[in-house]
Amino acid sequence: MTDLYERHRAVIPDWVALYYKQPIEITHGEGRHVWDADGNRYLDFFGGILTTMTAHALPEVTKAVSEQAGRLIHSSTLYLNRPMVELAERIAALSGIPDARVFFTTSGTEANDTALLLATGHRRSNQILAMRNSYHGRSFSAVSITGNHAWSPTSLSPLQTLYVHGGVRSRGPFAHLSDAQFIEACVADLEDLLGHTHDVAALIAEPVQGVGGFTSPPDGLYAAFREVLDRHGILWISDEVQTGWGRTGEHFWGWQAHGRSGPPDILTFAKGIGNGMSVGGVVARAEIMNCLDANSISTFGGSPVTMAAGVANLSYLLEHDLQGNARRVGGMLIERLRGIAASVPAVREVRGRGLMIGIELVRPGTDEADPQAAATVLEAAREGGLLIGKGGGHNTSVLRIAPPLSLTVAEAEEGALVLERTLRRL
Missing domain, CATH: 3.40.640.10 (Type I PLP-dependent aspartate aminotransferase-like (Major domain))
Incomplete structure (x- = not known):
């Protein structure tokens, strides 16, 4: 992976951002999961920036x-x-x-x-x-x-x-x-x-x-x-x-x-x-x-x-009424994340609807955006087997959660557990 990263840096513009201190190469996916070149399996809560809408390697497509x-x-x-x-x-x-x-x-x-x-x-x-x-x-x-x-x-x-x-x-x-x-x-x-x-x-x-x-x-x-x-x-x-x-x-x-x-x-x-x-x-x-x-x-x-x-x-x-699934599973996931956030001072707000969810992070006790906290959670979530995104107009301090719309209840709970562990570390 180090070799590919060096090759990337040699030919791709500096302003093309890469996630993670040690960037990963995603080699294949199935359903709501992807694998990297080292064989690590991840639950995908970002879908290639909201693009893998139904599922990875969907047979019909x-x-x-x-x-x-x-x-x-x-x-x-x-x-x-x-x-x-x-x-x-x-x-x-x-x-x-x-x-x-x-x-x-x-x-x-x-x-x-x-x-x-x-x-x-x-x-x-x-x-x-x-x-x-x-x-x-x-x-x-x-x-x-x-x-x-x-x-x-x-x-x-x-x-x-x-x-x-x-x-x-x-x-x-x-x-x-x-x-x-x-x-x-x-x-x-x-x-x-x-x-x-x-x-x-x-x-x-x-x-x-x-x-x-x-x-x-x-x-x-x-x-x-x-x-x-x-x-x-x-x-x-x-x-x-x-x-x-x-x-x-x-x-x-x-x-x-x-x-x-x-x-x-x-x-x-x-x-x-x-x-x-x-x-x-x-x-x-x-x-x-x-x-x-x-x-x-x-x-x-x-x-x-x-x-x-x-x-x-x-x-x-x-x-397959994936809109209905986004409403049901997304609603459950939002409530689950709000329950976690209630005891995490660094979380200012959990917002969104369906399977389009944002977790805004701030320095505890203030309304000041904390992009470093967002970067920390992004890294820790990956280590825990979960891929998420980040964004926000206030110094990139919002975690962005947008899985494929076929997400199951069990997968939503699996992702919530990883986020709970990483957020509590803050």
């Missing part, structure tokens, strides 16, 4: 990929593509967006790029509203709307971005308010912001902020925002790269927690739909999707192999 690869691997969007049309039909129907059109990309970053292109083209404006503490990808345009300093390496931007409050419920100037008062204050902040600008193209928001530490506003905030946006003709882009496909348990899409507003104008997705294959995409009403007045194709978006994987994966997800 593996079979679909193998069979399609044996027929045709690539053609581009210049030719009719049956798996792409089939997956687009299913996603359009599931999106809730009327007269929906679907465009496939290779990543969530590219999906958000496309959404920004559509919104700015449709509205003839390059002004974008984004949420504080947000993250939308690593491209030039996506970085320029990212409200998380740790993930924004440049202030240069093709867009004029204005940041709105509301994505983080338990920190900031409105944290002490009730949910209703919090929403009222955030709406007032939005109204005031719009009073100082004009011709805004869109608001882009994650229903639950992923990299930001699995934070979210009270249910209904984006519905209240939508009423303001509609008065100004501003589009709403819901970034469902991490929240889509039933991961939050209660809803298939994160926007549905704010459902009285109806579906967003534009929805972006990626990660879980491919179960590890590179699939992203955008859903929008036809009038928005068709607003581009220049040629555009995708060489790799919608490839036959990744689309076959997406169709098989989505079928498995729906047929």
Whole structure:
């Protein structure tokens, strides 16, 4: 492993982060477990950053990929593509967006790029509203709307971005308010912001902020925002790269927690739909999707192999009610972790919904983020056979827990026991 690590450092950029003081090479997986090159077995509570959505080496997906690869691997969007049309039909129907059109990309970053292109083209404006503490990808345009300093390496931007409050419920100037008062204050902040600008193209928001530490506003905030946006003709882009496909348990899409507003104008997705294959995409009403007045194709978006994987994966997800499993097992896991956290002074908050759970760590007796504690728990959990992630807008002090949606009750308890041991060491 030392040899591979040295080779990695010699050819891969320094800013490509690796977990662990002694990085591991994952060689294979099955179900909710993976193995490293030394033969160590781990329970996977991060799923390749929320991407292995159903299970590792899911036979239905593996079979679909193998069979399609044996027929045709690539053609581009210049030719009719049956798996792409089939997956687009299913996603359009599931999106809730009327007269929906679907465009496939290779990543969530590219999906958000496309959404920004559509919104700015449709509205003839390059002004974008984004949420504080947000993250939308690593491209030039996506970085320029990212409200998380740790993930924004440049202030240069093709867009004029204005940041709105509301994505983080338990920190900031409105944290002490009730949910209703919090929403009222955030709406007032939005109204005031719009009073100082004009011709805004869109608001882009994650229903639950992923990299930001699995934070979210009270249910209904984006519905209240939508009423303001509609008065100004501003589009709403819901970034469902991490929240889509039933991961939050209660809803298939994160926007549905704010459902009285109806579906967003534009929805972006990626990660879980491919179960590890590179699939992203955008859903929008036809009038928005068709607003581009220049040629555009995708060489790799919608490839036959990744689309076959997406169709098989989505079928498995729906047929086995993995959204319901995320609600049941995730709800149990959240309560179990809250019970543990009650006696651990370093835990400020356990939050989340479904199988999208964050544990925020602070220095005991204070509200000060403790990234070193998060790093310590990450290492100790791996030693105990559990892989988790970390994030947060406050110096990466949040443990991120997002297992495959097929997680069993026994596996949830197994992971909780490892976390209990590691957290109590703090």
